[in-house]
Amino acid sequence: MKAKEIFERVAARAGHEAVFALDEAAQAEPGGQTAPEKAKAAEAARDASFHARPADLMAVMGALRDDPELRFDFLQNLTAVDWIKRDAIQVVYHLFSYVYRHEICVRVDLPRATPHVASVVSLWPTANWHEREQFDLLGVVFEGHPDLRRLLMPDDWVGHPMRKDFHEPKSYRGMPTSRPSPLDLLVTYDRAHVAKPTQAASPAPATPPPSTPETPS
């Protein structure tokens, strides 16, 4: 099914205000003899997407999954993207249908201060861990998720690491999060076997130290 038809069907089912901004970028290009070219052409046709309103997300997703002509039964990917310049976090859902072998991509824009959106776990159980990960790394709160807690980071971690304004804390539980560069700790020995730490580590002035006379070892 083409993206436009999918879009229209969803709009019919979930309401015409629920979905908007269909982007049928890269329509299928005919031509290309070999499999790679055909594959490329085929791929280019599928990267279509449309936006959905966060408030109507469950209706849209329900329509996508349950409509007998759509049957998107596989939530292929769930990504959250931090558009700091737009002050928004966009959650991108890639859906695939094993029944009809078509794909679609749904985007939801959320305000960056309160990125709350409905959880689709009840529709696709696979979203459980995906949503936990996006919560962990970007701070998106999925309402209705049965067990929304951190997945990859430690439970007492502060902050959401994949956000563009995230700064790593100086230490975690007493362990420093940075260490001196090995190059700064490098110690070289001159021919008199006198140790000279590198200038970056030593508090010596910028002038090079005077060379020591050679002494027989």
Next chain:
Amino acid sequence: MRASIVMAMLVLGLAGVARAQAPELLPAIAPPPPGEAHVRDLRPTKLERGDKLTVELDTGAPSGPVIILLRPAAVSAGKPEALALRGHGLGDGRVVTDIDAGVEARVGHDARWSGVAVQVTLVDTGKGDVWAATGGHRVWNSLPGDDYQLTFFPGSLRGLAGELAARHRIVIAGHRVPPTVVSAAVMIGVTLLILLLVAPLTGLLVVWERKIAGRMQSRFGPNRVGPSGWLQWLADALKLIRKEDLIPTDADPMLFRLAPYLVWMGIFATFVVLPLSEFAIVADLNVGLLYITSVTTFTVIGIIMGGWASNSKWSLLGGMRSAAQIISYELPASIALLSVVVVAGTLSPQELIRAQGGLPVDWFVFRSPFTFVAFVIYFISALAEGNRTPFDLPEAESELVAGFNTEYSGFRWSIFSLAEWTNVYVVGAIVTTVFLGGWQVPFFTADAVAASVGLRALSLVVMLAKVATLTFVIIWIRWSLPRFRVDQMMSLCWKWLLPGAFVAFMAQAAWTWLVATRPALDTGMRWTMFLVAGVLLGLFFLTLVVRAFRRVRLLHMDGRQFSLPFFERRLQKR
């Protein structure tokens, strides 16, 4: 330090056990020197079956077990040349025996008894089994070169010790060391020697297993330490002894330390009754099999102790699993062994072997389909008791790290491992003894083997060869099969092996009764079983193996690296 105390206790325990059959000991009287001595009195002079014969000697008499040889003055047809009866030296100059008690040994045959013997001449009065005895004949110690040699070589460690003690007077500070102490000291010494020999043998077994495992996995096993890697066990032993002695903080200190030795003791104590050859057995207990089954239960105690004392959930789970497994599989194992005991009528290892023959058709495994089933059941149960794959749940690496072994390291862990690997040998030895004819040399009777030095040595080789083959099979099974889950293992034991063992036992008992008076039927069944279960099955198995070898097109493995250089060589040939 504690280890050596425990070891000493163990050895004494062994020595005590080895004397388990000894009758009560009276204060020793110096045994007579070899040569002539006189029978002073002999009562009654008319002997019938059931009578008790008492012989009084005038130059000191032995105490302890004694053979009384009754030699008729004239040999008549149908009567044996001489009879040897088990007697008892009372230590006050008398020896007694029951005329009917244990008339089972023929002259020159009974290798289990040693020590002094009394010869009494009998006169046949011609009235059935009635003899008249006359006195005045020799008392002698069995030494090589005598007319009637009861033993050429001491048949057991206990006999050897008794003989040495009897022959040599040891005086310390004017007091003679009692022969019992001397014989106990000899036994302890020999036992320690055996232990010192057994440990490297177990080590060699360990290296052999790793080499077999390597070969089965298309790689070499250990091949660095020593000639072709055969000293790997020494390197491992030395390393483990030197490792840090780690005991978890919350572990029970006494139990944690004791557990490995209990497990080890349970396995090593079985060596007392394992025959190595016709002559080499520490103690041929007349309750040998029962002894084995009971003493191996020490391992259960040790494993539970180790699992509990480690204060770790993994160890606890492993210990529990293992205890359940070993206890469950004891039942089919014991009952399977009973099926064979029914045939032989004895629990003693040497007797069991003697009841078989050298040729495979005479082995108990082919005696009837029921003993064959018993063999299979016993083999499987013994694998389970030894925690060997496919029953190595308690040590399942991928699940429980190492089960009850988890918290053990260094020397203590090596004791556990030593016990497990030694158990492989023990299982092989028991199966060989009970089912596969033991040390019996093909085409020779047991008597002939006992009589000849060369054949006795050959019997050692035969026994070891059979045990080695079984060990190889056990190792082969370990490295080929996955392991059972705990419920599958339990249901195998209780639903299949135990009923099978019962059926085999009862059927074998019925069969034995049936063929007691029909030897032709017995021979027929033996040959049928040998041809079907032995020859045919063996050939079928062999063809499977050969076919598997032929089907696999392994790249040529000759010790060189098998990757790029091989490809280069093959390409160049094109």
Next chain:
Amino acid sequence: MSELVLVSGEDEMILNMGPQHPSTHGVIRFIVHTDGEIISRAEPDVGYLHRAIEHIAEKCTYEGFMPYTDRVDYVCAMTANHVWASAVEKLAALPVPPRAHHLRVISDELNRISSHCIALGAMAMDLGAITPFPYALREREYVNDLLEELCGARLTYNYHRIGGVGWDMTDAWRDKALRFLDHFVPVIDEFDRLITMNEIFVKRLANLAVIGGEEAIAYGLVGPNLRAAGVAFDLRADMPYATYGDILPKIGWQTPVGSGRMGQTGDAWDRFWLRVEEWRWSVKILREALDQIQATPRGEFLIAPKRLRPKGDAMARVEAARGDMSCYVIGDGAPNAYRARFRTGSFNAMGLVREKSRGLMVADLVALIASLDIVAPEIDR
């Protein structure tokens, strides 16, 4: 680390199958509540191998990020390379020479063979049969030698490039590869005789953790796990990329599907068996690819893009050894990506373990994880 409140029932024991464990699936931790031998709950605790690869993608250039993709799944690194290259090429609409596509297919399939060597060998080893693991590893050594000759590395290959591949293959290498394939086919049969059809092995795995088709799709299982559940979907056949569209029809491709031969469709034995079947199909694909590559001009294996600063977003999917791996990349005109997201098969499979492990025994939990072919780097990235 996880600070879950560990509340147990009355007689429950809490076992920690901790990050260090002899099962060879990487650093994953399970907190297992058991009642004796039966598990009431097995809670996975992941994150021990989180290396922030997606975050690093925002710092590296597109070309420079390629070695990091190896670490997304170091057991089957070529496919991770491939998915990143495909995503960026789609994003920037870059051309790729056909020889490069063939080389990608060849390296992917070789890596699939070696990845399944690990998967199947480790699974057998987890169940106690130690011998199949060295058998499989020996075959993997041959593949590693081939790939080392091709691209210089044995595990993390960094072979694919944006716009092609890194190095070309020689005729000598092609002969070696064909010779390996001739050697490998009877080895698969030997492996089958050794372990796949072994009675004890079948008894351990048959009817274990049956995952039906619908449940598999709902939980997002992909790849061999999905096909074993009965869903005949393989990205190579149904959404062909690279040169699979030319290769698969020539070899008579039929998507292998779990048949429930030893138990039920979708049990652990089916998942094991399906990977053995994938071995066989990979050999056929490789032979055909090595044949078809002869028609492509030698030396044209890379069209290196100049000034790669794409804008937009693209999603690429390839059939990795653990299933359909997808990469969603967003570019905003800078030399480095704005967001990269890798969705891997093991991640989805891991989400299933908590549900499926209820009522299993501890030994079965190990078998379940092994049958789903879960590797830690794919989960944590």
